[in-house]
Structure formats: C-alpha cells, structure tokens
Amino acid sequence: ILRSHMYEKNDFTLDPERYPQNDTRKLIEDLHAEGMKVVPILDPGIKVDPTLPAYRSGMEAGVFIRTPSRDAFYEGQVWPGRVHFLDFLHRNITAWWGRQLHTFHKELLPFDGLWLDMNEPSNFDSGPIRKPDLGYFSLNYPPYDIDNGGQRLPLFHATVPMDCWHDGSILALHAHNIYGLAQAHVTWQVLHSPPFNHSRPFLLTRSVFP
Numbered sequence: 001i002l003r004s005h006m007y008e009k010n011d012f013t014l015d016p017e018r019y020p021q022n023d024t025r026k027l028i029e030d031l032h033a034e035g036m037k038v039v040p041i042l043d044p045g046i047k048v049d050p051t052l053p054a055y056r057s058g059m060e061a062g063v064f065i066r067t068p069s070r071d072a073f074y075e076g077q078v079w080p081g082r083v084h085f086l087d088f089l090h091r092n093i094t095a096w097w098g099r100q101l102h103t104f105h106k107e108l109l110p111f112d113g114l115w116l117d118m119n120e121p122s123n124f125d126s127g128p129i130r131k132p133d134l135g136y137f138s139l140n141y142p143p144y145d146i147d148n149g150g151q152r153l154p155l156f157h158a159t160v161p162m163d164c165w166h167d168g169s170i171l172a173l174h175a176h177n178i179y180g181l182a183q184a185h186v187t188w189q190v191l192h193s194p195p196f197n198h199s200r201p202f203l204l205t206r207s208v209f210p
Contacts, residue, residue: 002040009079012104037112045083061096068163077125088182090167098190113202119180120207139163180207
C-alpha cells in the first residue's frame with residue numbers, strides 16, 4: 001500500500017524526489033514479479049490550484065460539491081491545503097474519475113487496486129456557520145447534537161456543511177452517509193470497465209454505508 005507517493009499530497013501525482021517515475025515503474029515491475037500488488041491512496045479533495053490538471057478538468061466538468069447558494073464550488077481543507085470536494089453523485093463524475101484513473105495508471109503508477117481515504121468526507125476547516133437564534137433550527141444546527149468523542153457537536157463539524165449541494169438538487173444532509181459508498185461505487189464501475197477490465201476490483205474504503 002502506497003500513501004507517501006503523492007507530490008505535495010495531491011491526487012494523481014508522484015513525488016519526483018521520493019518516487020522518480022522510471023524507478024517507480026521498475027519497483028512495481030519487481031513487485032509484480034514477486035506476486036505482490038500495488039494499492040495507492042486517493043482522497044476526494046482536489047486542491048484549488050489551476051496548475052493541476054485534475055483541478056482544471058474538474059472545474060470544466062463541474063464535478064465538485066456546490067455551496068449553499070449553488071453559485072460556487074464549496075471550499076474546505078484537507079492534506080494538500082484548500083480543496084474542492086468531488087461530487088460522486090454528479091452526472092459527469094464516472095467519466096471524469098475514469099479519465100483521471102486511466103491517465104494516472106498509464107502514465108505514472110500502474111496500480112492494482114485503490115485505497116479510498118478521507119471519504120466521510122473529512123474536512124479540516126468547516127468554516128464558521130452562524131447558529132440560529134434561540135427557538136430556530138437549520139440543517140447544520142438541527143434540534144439535536146451528535147455525540148462525537150464525548151463532545152456535543154453540530155452536524156457540519158469536520159465535514160462538508162449539510163446545506164451544500166450535490167448534482168440533481170441533492171443536499172449534503174441527505175447524501176452524507178452514502179458519500180464513501182458513492183465513491184466506491186463509481187470507482188468499482190471504472191475499474192470493472194475498459195481499459196481496466198478487472199473482474200473483481202480491489203477497493204479499500206475508509207467510509208461506507210450501511
């Protein structure tokens with residue numbers, strides 16, 4: 001399993017110092033010759049950086065979760081810094097995800113399976129969200145709190161706010177519990193289809209439902 005291969009912790013990249021491309025391919029060939037498999041890690045947050053091909057193509061395809069007002073893509077923070085979170089319910093996501101995986105596999109790292117991490121989705125900066133006045137509630141502050149490690153916390157704590165939007169007018173509130181499952185389902189579809197054609201794709205996912 002690979003988790004340190006990314007360049008500056010960005011999906012679909014290789015660190016040129018720790019994982020030189022030619023040396024990495026030779027390493028994978030040697031591992032395959034020994035009957036071992038290679039499983040790199042992927043996160044659902046794409047860094048907000050126009051120099052990254054995944055960010056540019058993701059913006060063009062519109063495959064990120066939208067803000068409550070729907071006029072922009074929601075921005076949070078995970079390992080690479082400020083990110084947009086992929087919308088695995090989006091009508092274009094399977095084709096887009098497939099292109100990224102195919103290019104990554106063909107040009108950089110010929111993996112055998114995938115480890116899908118941080119896909120609750122986890123968010124280091126949910127941002128300040130105003131709590132409604134006494135007697136009023138919102139999607140982020142319903143009339144109850146969740147017990148998170150012994151603390152009573154609002155629903156948006158450490159994740160995407162509940163009033164953000166997925167494609168098809170689906171609220172994050174309604175999609176939160178299936179986010180990891182949706183990512184795994186889309187990934188399975190991609191690996192089960194050409195050019196991968198895996199009959200039983202290997203996926204390790206941190207979040208799943210039920």
